[in-house]
Amino acid sequence: MPDCELIAECPFFNGRMTTTPALAAMYKLIYCHEDNVPCARHQVFLKLGKPAVPPDLFPHMQDEAETILARS
Ligand code: SF4
Numbered sequence: 001m002p003d004c005e006l007i008a009e010c011p012f013f014n015g016r017m018t019t020t021p022a023l024a025a026m027y028k029l030i031y032c033h034e035d036n037v038p039c040a041r042h043q044v045f046l047k048l049g050k051p052a053v054p055p056d057l058f059p060h061m062q063d064e065a066e067t068i069l070a071r072s
Contacts, residue, residue: 004036012041012059019058031059040065048072 007013013032015024031039039059044052047069057064 001035004032004039004042006036006042006045007032010041011055017056017058027059038062044068 004010004013010032011017012024013028019027031042036042040061041053041057041059043062043065044054044057052068052072054064054068057068
């Protein structure tokens with residue numbers, strides 16, 4: 001898959017969310033460069049739009065994304 005279309009503006013990808021460098025690198029490889037479909041941030045963005053994506057939602061937080069989407 002190509003890089004996620006949100007890379008240029010994504011707070012996670014651009015280091016504006018606190019995590020360890022090793023974890024960030026792993027998530028960027030798995031989600032941002034390989035497959036954005038399971039990314040929690042991308043899922044909320046697709047269904048509800050950019051303003052609905054919480055600033056502290058990490059790519060691996062699929063349960064939280066499901067909760068947000070179920071509430072909408
Ligand atoms: S964290 Fe998710 S929304 Fe952000 S660039 Fe990576 S795949 Fe896209």
